[in-house]
Amino acid sequence: MTRPKIVAGNWKMNKTAEEAKALTADVINLSRAELKGKAKLILCVPFPFLMQTRAQTDGSAVGVGAQNCSEHDSGAYTGEVSATMLKSAGIPYVILGHSERRQYFGENGPLLAKKVDKVLATGLTPIFCCGEPLEIREKGTHETLVKEQVQQSLFHLSADDLKKVIIAYEPVWAIGTGKTASSQQAQEMHAVIRKHIAGKYGDAVAQSIPILYGGSVKPDNAKELFACQDVDGGLVGGASLKARDFIDIAKGAE
Ligand code: PGA
Numbered sequence: 374m375t376r377p378k379i380v381a382g383n384w385k386m387n388k389t390a391e392e393a394k395a396l397t398a399d400v401i402n403l404s405r406a407e408l409k410g411k412a413k414l415i416l417c418v419p420f421p422f423l424m425q426t427r428a429q430t431d432g433s434a435v436g437v438g439a440q441n442c443s444e445h446d447s448g449a450y451t452g453e454v455s456a457t458m459l460k461s462a463g464i465p466y467v468i469l470g471h472s473e474r475r476q477y478f479g480e481n482g483p484l485l486a487k488k489v490d491k492v493l494a495t496g497l498t499p500i501f502c503c504g505e506p507l508e509i510r511e512k513g514t515h516e517t518l519v520k521e522q523v524q525q526s527l528f529h530l531s532a533d534d535l536k537k538v539i540i541a542y543e544p545v546w547a548i549g550t551g552k553t554a555s556s557q558q559a560q561e562m563h564a565v566i567r568k569h570i571a572g573k574y575g576d577a578v579a580q581s582i583p584i585l586y587g588g589s590v591k592p593d594n595a596k597e598l599f600a601c602q603d604v605d606g607g608l609v610g611g612a613s614l615k616a617r618d619f620i621d622i623a624k625g626a627e
Pocket residue numbers: 383543547548549550551587588589590608609610611612
């Protein structure tokens with residue numbers, strides 16, 4: 374089965390409103406001029422820029438996503454943003470469980486299961502992140518940990534709901550470090566995740582789910598990574614802050 378290729382930019386906590394506007398405009402223009410439209414581009418931007426990025430991308434093929442949302446519907450949760458708010462603002466995607474959220478904000482499997490539920494119930498598409506820290510990779514227990522992460526937050530879903538999820542495998546030791554997983558390491562882990570899903574949901578469901586790779590994806594390694602059988606595109610941090618690099622990465626998915 375051919376799965377769609379997806380290249381999502383995770384801007385993290387970067388850019389001013391003006392810079393965000395310029396970067397979005399550059400991505401739209403370059404993608405129109407240079408890409409064949411075979412890969413779906415998504416810009417996951419900070420909350421204050423969501424509306425302007427959405428307005429800019431209206432009528433283009435570029436999608437917009439948030440980087441997190443609350444597990445609650447509404448109410449006295451100062452500083453939080455709900456899936457319903459994102460939906461009402463016309464934002465179709467949201468990253469959940471990024472390793473920085475797990476590491477600095479104490480997000481864990483059961484909490485992320487609740488966030489996944491809210492996001493799916495609202496009709497948005499979660500980009501669910503998993504991946505092992507360096508010490509786990511060195512111990513050799515990375516497969517067990519990543520399978521656990523997927524199981525804890527996704528395996529309560531029905532097959533129909535699971536099919537709406539985009540998964541991103543991001544080894545923590547490769548995020549922002551310039552140290553990319555080799556295409557072989559990426560392929561191995563993506564296959565592990567897919568096989569784990571197949572074990573519970575069957576092969577057809579497992580084969581339908583896009584699994585993106587994240588961690589120091591750059592223009593010069595994207596093509597090789599995205600060519601792997603089970604790698605369906607990328608979640609790109611640092612390199613998504615430059616339109617030129619982001620578009621060159623997307624070319625690797627076409
Ligand atoms: P990086 O980040 O591309 O800067 O390594 C990826 C991510 O954290 O999503």
